[in-house]
Amino acid sequence: MSLLNAEDLHKSFGKTHALGGAALTVRAGEIVAVMGPSGSGKSTLLHCIAGILPPDSGVVRYGDRELTSMSDRERSELRRTDFGFVFQFGQLVPELTCLENVALPLRLSGMKRGNAERAAKDWMAKLEVDTVADQRPGETSGGQGQRVAIARALVTGPKVIFADEPTGALDSLNGERVMHLLTKAARETGAAVVLVTHEARVAAYSDREVVVRDGKARDVEFAR
Amino acid sequence: MNHVISDLALGVRLAVGGSRKSWGRLALQGVGIGLCVAMLLLAAALPNALDARDDRGDARSKVTEGAGPAPVLEEEMYVHFRSRDIPGTYVNVRAQNAPVPPGLERLPQDGEVVVSPALAELLASPDGELLRPRFPQRVIGTIGAAGLIGPHDLKFYAGDSKIAESAGTKVYGYGRAYERMGLDPVLWMLSLVGIVVLLFPVLVFVGVATRLAAAQRDRRLAALRLVGAAAGRVRLIASGETLVGALTGLVFGIGFFFAVRPLAGEVPIPELAFFPGDLLPAPSLAAVVLVAVPVLAVLTSLFAMRRTIIEPLGVVRHQKPVRRRLWWRLVPVAGGIALLASQFGDTGEKGTPFQVIVITGVVLLMLGIPVLLPWLVERVANWMRGATPALQLAVRRLQLDAGTAARVVGGVAVVLAGTVTLQVILASVEKDVVSEEKRDATHNFVALTPKDDIDTAGLRTAVAGSKGVKAVHVLDRTYATDSNDRTTNVSVGTCAALKAQADVTDCVDGKAYRVRFARDVSESEAGEVLMIQGRTAWTLPALQEVPGTSPGIYLTPAAAKGIDFTDGRPQFQAELDLAVPDAAEYMRNSIADYTWRVHAYFVGQDDSAEVELIFGAIRRALLAGAVLTLLLAGASLLVMALEQVRERRRPLAVLAATGVPRGTLARSLLWQNGVPLVLSTVIAVGTGIGLGVMVTRVFNAEVAYDWPGIAALTVASVALVLAVTALTLPSLRKATGALGLQSE
Numbered sequence: 001m002s003l004l005n006a007e008d009l010h011k012s013f014g015k016t017h018a019l020g021g022a023a024l025t026v027r028a029g030e031i032v033a034v035m036g037p038s039g040s041g042k043s044t045l046l047h048c049i050a051g052i053l054p055p056d057s058g059v060v061r062y063g064d065r066e067l068t069s070m071s072d073r074e075r076s077e078l079r080r081t082d083f084g085f086v087f088q089f090g091q092l093v094p095e096l097t098c099l100e101n102v103a104l105p106l107r108l109s110g111m112k113r114g115n116a117e118r119a120a121k122d123w124m125a126k127l128e129v130d131t132v133a134d135q136r137p138g139e140t141s142g143g144q145g146q147r148v149a150i151a152r153a154l155v156t157g158p159k160v161i162f163a164d165e166p167t168g169a170l171d172s173l174n175g176e177r178v179m180h181l182l183t184k185a186a187r188e189t190g191a192a193v194v195l196v197t198h199e200a201r202v203a204a205y206s207d208r209e210v211v212v213r214d215g216k217a218r219d220v221e222f223a224r
Numbered sequence: 225m226n227h228v229i230s231d232l233a234l235g236v237r238l239a240v241g242g243s244r245k246s247w248g249r250l251a252l253q254g255v256g257i258g259l260c261v262a263m264l265l266l267a268a269a270l271p272n273a274l275d276a277r278d279d280r281g282d283a284r285s286k287v288t289e290g291a292g293p294a295p296v297l298e299e300e301m302y303v304h305f306r307s308r309d310i311p312g313t314y315v316n317v318r319a320q321n322a323p324v325p326p327g328l329e330r331l332p333q334d335g336e337v338v339v340s341p342a343l344a345e346l347l348a349s350p351d352g353e354l355l356r357p358r359f360p361q362r363v364i365g366t367i368g369a370a371g372l373i374g375p376h377d378l379k380f381y382a383g384d385s386k387i388a389e390s391a392g393t394k395v396y397g398y399g400r401a402y403e404r405m406g407l408d409p410v411l412w413m414l415s416l417v418g419i420v421v422l423l424f425p426v427l428v429f430v431g432v433a434t435r436l437a438a439a440q441r442d443r444r445l446a447a448l449r450l451v452g453a454a455a456g457r458v459r460l461i462a463s464g465e466t467l468v469g470a471l472t473g474l475v476f477g478i479g480f481f482f483a484v485r486p487l488a489g490e491v492p493i494p495e496l497a498f499f500p501g502d503l504l505p506a507p508s509l510a511a512v513v514l515v516a517v518p519v520l521a522v523l524t525s526l527f528a529m530r531r532t533i534i535e536p537l538g539v540v541r542h543q544k545p546v547r548r549r550l551w552w553r554l555v556p557v558a559g560g561i562a563l564l565a566s567q568f569g570d571t572g573e574k575g576t577p578f579q580v581i582v583i584t585g586v587v588l589l590m591l592g593i594p595v596l597l598p599w600l601v602e603r604v605a606n607w608m609r610g611a612t613p614a615l616q617l618a619v620r621r622l623q624l625d626a627g628t629a630a631r632v633v634g635g636v637a638v639v640l641a642g643t644v645t646l647q648v649i650l651a652s653v654e655k656d657v658v659s660e661e662k663r664d665a666t667h668n669f670v671a672l673t674p675k676d677d678i679d680t681a682g683l684r685t686a687v688a689g690s691k692g693v694k695a696v697h698v699l700d701r702t703y704a705t706d707s708n709d710r711t712t713n714v715s716v717g718t719c720a721a722l723k724a725q726a727d728v729t730d731c732v733d734g735k736a737y738r739v740r741f742a743r744d745v746s747e748s749e750a751g752e753v754l755m756i757q758g759r760t761a762w763t764l765p766a767l768q769e770v771p772g773t774s775p776g777i778y779l780t781p782a783a784a785k786g787i788d789f790t791d792g793r794p795q796f797q798a799e800l801d802l803a804v805p806d807a808a809e810y811m812r813n814s815i816a817d818y819t820w821r822v823h824a825y826f827v828g829q830d831d832s833a834e835v836e837l838i839f840g841a842i843r844r845a846l847l848a849g850a851v852l853t854l855l856l857a858g859a860s861l862l863v864m865a866l867e868q869v870r871e872r873r874r875p876l877a878v879l880a881a882t883g884v885p886r887g888t889l890a891r892s893l894l895w896q897n898g899v900p901l902v903l904s905t906v907i908a909v910g911t912g913i914g915l916g917v918m919v920t921r922v923f924n925a926e927v928a929y930d931w932p933g934i935a936a937l938t939v940a941s942v943a944l945v946l947a948v949t950a951l952t953l954p955s956l957r958k959a960t961g962a963l964g965l966q967s968e
Contacts, residue, residue: 052450073454080452091451093444095241105451107234110227136241152451 003028003192004160006049009058011041011215018044019055020215026160031183031193033206034217041215042196043164049194050083050162051075062160080105084153084161084191086182088168091149092137098144099124099133102152109156123151127181143174150182154189161186164196172201179205231457235464238444252863254472259859261477261517262484268509273488276502277373283326283399284371290396295319296331297392299384299675301820304812305355310343310378314820315395316387323397325381327371332383337361340372340379354809358816369499376494384819391675440871441465441525463522470521474514496845548599548626556595560588564918582922586645589915593641593907594634600907601900602626608899614888618895628868630900633945636854636861637904640941641912643850644934648916650842651930667773668828669724670811672796675821680794683815683822687798690814692807697721697797700789704754704762704777712747713776714756715795716784724797725827726772734782736765739772760788773827800828843933850937858944865897865952873959880960890956894949901945905938 004026011019018041026032026049036042047053049060051067060067062082067075085091092101102120107113124130127147132140140148146166153161166182167175183205186193195206203209210217239250286298297316302309317331324331332338337359339347344366346352347359361382372379445458453461491497505513563585605622608615672687674680688696699717706712715722719731726739740747748754750766765783772778779787800807808826815822869876876889913929920927 073456076449076452076454076457078452079450083452085450091447093238093447094440095238095246095444100237104448107230108448108451108453108457110230 002026003063004049004194005061006045007059009045009048009055009060011044011048011053011055018215019048019058021058022048022212022215022217024049024210024217026192026194028159029187029190029192030208031186031195031206033203033209034194034196034212035198035200035203035209036212037198040212042198042212044215045212045217046162046164046194046196050085050160051078080108081156082159084156084158086146086149086153086161086163086166088165092145092152094137097134097136098129098140098148101137101148102155105152105156120151120155123155123185124148126185127151127154141174142170143178146170146174146178147181150178150185154185154191157189158191160192160194162194162196165198166195167197167199167202175199175202227457228460231460232464232467235461235466236468238461239465239468250469250472253469254476256859256863257470257473257517257521258476258480261474261513262480264513264517265477265481265505265510266484266503268505268513269503271509272504272506273498273502276499280326280370281373282401285398285400286393286395287323287397287400288394290394293318294389294394294396295322296395297387297389298395299387299392299820301823303355303358303380304824304826305346305352305358305809306806308346308378310380312380312382312820314382314384314387316385316392317383323395325371325398327368328381329365332361332364332381334383334385335361336364337380337382338365338367339363340367340377342376343378343380346378354806354813357813360816372499374494374497375489375499376497382819387820459526462525466522466525467518470518473521474517477517548602550599553592553595553599556588557592560585560590560592560915561918563588564915564922567922568918568924582919586915586919589911590638590641593637593904593911594631597634597637597900597904597907598627598630600903601630604899604903612888612891614891615895617888617892618899621892621896622899626900630904633861633897633900633904636858636901636941636944637908639850639854640905640908640937641915643846643937644909644912645915645919646846646850647930647933647937648913648927649919650846651928651933652916652920652925655926655928667724667726668800668802668807669826670798670800670808671825671827672798672815673823673825674794674796674818675823678818678821680796683818684796686814687796687811690798690807691810692801692804693811693814694799694801695720695724697724697799699725699795699797700784701795702757702787702789704748704756705758706748706752706754710748712754713774714779714784714787715776716779716781716787716789717797719780721797722778722780724799725774726778727770728778731780733780735780736767736783737770737772737778738767739770739775739778741775756787760786762786802828851940854940854944858948861945861948862951865893865948866955869893869952869955869959876956876959886957886960889960890953893952893956894946897945897949901942905941908941909934909938 002025004024006022006024009019009022010017020041022041022045024032024034024045034042034045044053048055048058049067051060051062051070055068058068062078067078070078079085092098093104096104099117099120102124103113103116106116106119111119121130121133124133127150129140129144129147129151132144132148137145137148146169150166153163161182163182167178170178179202183193185191193206195202197203238246240246286296295318297318299314301312301314303312304310313325315331317333322331328338339359344363347356359380359382367379367381369375441462445462448458448461449455485503486500488498488500488503563581567581567585601622605619605626608619608622670687672683674683684696684698687693697717697720699715699721701713701715703711704714715725719728719733722728722731722737726737728735728737731737738747748764750764752764753761754764756762764777767777770778798811800811804810808828812824815824880886880889913934917927
């Protein structure tokens with residue numbers, strides 16, 4: 001049973017064609033690595049299937065709902081409740097403390113501050129960043145920042161986590177640690193992970209690899 | 225509803241993030257918006273302050289209707305001293321319970337005088353030495369604020385028991401409401417344009433201050449979008465964030481206003497000095513300011529972040545900027561020109577053009593500057609090629625983002641354009657007035673008109689003996705009315721007497737002259753029958769047109785046959801020696817004993833200086849306003865320039881790390897500010913001159929240009945941008961250091 005299904009996605013930025021008929025299927029609970037060289041369109045594919053960027057044409061389905069025909073408000077709600085995001089950097093709000101950052105999606109969903117922060121603290125503990133709860137993102141190390149971002153992505157109990165080069169700005173040791181915690185937490189909660197990376201070392205944490213070349217995705221058929 | 229409150233609260237939380245950076249940003253916003261709010265509150269307080277002046281003027285005006293014998297008899301008289309006119313009231317108090325004007329404890333008796341604090345100060349100063357002989361009375365007190373128009377009001381009440389019931393004005397009380405007279409059309413226009421052009425940039429700066437650190441804010445809000453905040457909620461969060469800045473600005477602004485208010489009485493220009501207590505904004509106007517500033521701030525901020533709202537990754541993925549369109553940017557310019565052109569020469573029924581049209585026209589043209597500038601900067605940047613690495617860096621940066629650069633200098637451009645506009649209008653008005661005054665300056669005399677039946681022989685002797693008086697002539701004066709009901713003065717005197725007033729070089733007895741009105745006013749022609757004082761018919765002889773100080777008909781005795789002067793009063797002309805400084809003051813002192821009984825009016829060199837003083841005062845006020853607004857613009861410019869350096873810290877650090885010399889980066893920064901600056905200066909001076917010409921044309925006046933003034937302001941604006949660039953260099957140095965490469 002596929003959770004997320006994208007068909008024949010096309011997306012251009014001016015004269016640059018980022019996607020030219022890409023397709024991707026993500027099943028519930030699986031970890032999919034989207035690989036490919038720089039400029040191949042893997043990040044654009046992730047943004048399109050996550051409902052951040054609307055494709056020029058093609059269809060993205062999430063369960064039985066068509067993502068590509070949803071309004072901005074509906075897609076926003078979906079991002080808040082069902083999806084989680086981890087990017088290379090810049091996704092945390094620098095003015096808020098790490099705890100407030102993690103609690104933010106819950107508070108946007110209307111949860112009371114106390115409850116939201118309690119849930120946030122649990123996730124921060126699981127990701128071993130509870131020590132920086134009261135610090136601002138700028139005061140933490142790169143690895144700690146990424147783990148705070150993962151905690152934030154997981155706090156709403158998402159069905160899918162989208163991770164775009166989550167270890168791109170980290171050294172190998174910190175990268176390993178982040179990937180270990182991300183995949184462990186995803187497997188515990190049953191969340192699917194769409195992982196964009198160009199590093200084989202990172203892709204090794206996935207169940208399945210998809211290679212994007214010239215804007216088209218192709219499954220690499222092997223199971224780990 | 226809960227959502228709305230919690231989203232606004234989140235915005236507030238983001239604004240007061242608690243870090244030094246966010247507090248600093250909030251403080252900068254507060255100061256920027258606060259300065260604007262203070263200026264707006266000052267402007268909002270002006271109507272009240274002017275009303276308070278009028279009210280006090282009304283309160284001290286006399287009531288002349290009443291029954292029975294008047295308790296007070298009054299004679300009013302201006303004491304002229306150099307370029308100042310000191311209004312005085314001579315009173316003869318005839319009853320114990322006589323009414324007392326506001327600000328006085330009692331009316332002065334014979335030999336006593338009550339003076340305003342400003343007059344007391346003048347009399348006590350070395351400057352007032354030549355004025356003291358005219359106040360021989362005993363000073364029994366000073367006039368309180370309730371009896372003064374403003375803190376620099378020169379005014380006195382003097383006792384004089386010789387004022388007779390037959391001559392003096394009967395006064396039964398003080399305080400009557402007069403119908404407010406509108407401003408003179410030219411002054412009205414100057415004030416109106418002044419307020420619009422000085423306040424418009426203030427509104428621009430509210431927008432600029434609101435957009436401080438906009439890039440960081442955009443990134444923050446894009447992150448919120450990413451975690452699922454819908455566009456509407458992000459708008460609410462952003463509004464909450466902006467509101468904190470705006471409300472901080474309001475608090476700062478109210479603080480600045482009350483801090484500056486006590487200085488209102490210290491302004492050295494009497495017309496612009498107010499009692500601090502009078503300077504209180506009208507509640508309705510204050511409410512407009514207090515509501516409009518946050519609303520404007522929120523709208524500016526929402527407009528600025530519209531792309532971020534649409535695109536959660538807007539700040540991550542940069543697309544090639546869309547080319548700006550010209551046509552809609554020309555709409556305000558064309559609209560402004562059309563509106564102003566429709567009012568050319570049409571001063572309306574009451575001599576005032578249709579206010580709304582003129583204001584709208586001025587505002588539209590001013591609006592044209594910040595609207596046109598980004599398009600122009602973009603076009604020029606696209607056309608430019610970088611000859612040197614520094615220029616290339618600057619040009620490429622401008623090509624990528626012309627809007628920020630244009631906004632940075634746009635505020636300065638609006639101030640410059642507004643001030644140039646005022647200078648052109650001022651120069652045009654001044655040219656008109658000074659040309660009349662210069663004509664007066666070719667003659668130097670004091671015209672003495674006895675007010676009462678006085679000993680004219682004694683007066684003449686006193687004047688003739690005064691230091692600096694060359695001669696004393698007598699003119700018989702009356703007036704004549706023609707069939708069109710046009711009235712003109714008729715003066716008869718010897719050639720020597722006429723020469724003091726007009727250029728009658730070929731004068732012989734029997735000749736008749738006319739000094740025309742300055743403007744083209746039709747006047748009676750030779751052969752027309754005029755009525756002298758409305759009762760004796762007199763045929764106008766052939767007149768020779770001559771330049772002179774005062775318009776009218778000037779006749780030698782032989783040409784004045786048939787004119788009856790029995791009801792006319794002779795006027796004495798005290799011809800002054802230009803070589804004697806203050807000759808007019810010595811002469812006035814020689815007739816000090818006559819007080820209100822002789823009206824002395826000086827025509828000559830000093831009057832020209834008086835005009836210069838008035839225009840100098842207006843120019844100083846204008847310059848002060850422009851400097852204040854330019855400093856405000858400079859502060860905004862500096863903050864935005866620093867913000868730009870901070871925003872681009874990483875690429876700048878990378879450039880420095882790869883070997884680009886800091887000098888190249890500094891020059892690139894200068895080019896980045898310099899190119900938009902040159903363009904904005906050209907567009908501002910062009911708009912300013914064009915707007916000035918058009919407003920002047922509304923009054924059918926001749927256009928004049930104050931080139932030195934325009935040049936000075938242009939240089940000041942250029943210097944401002946250079947200074948700002950210089951002040952950003954330390955920040956650039958810091959950014960290009962090794963720490964600039966750190967991302968967190």
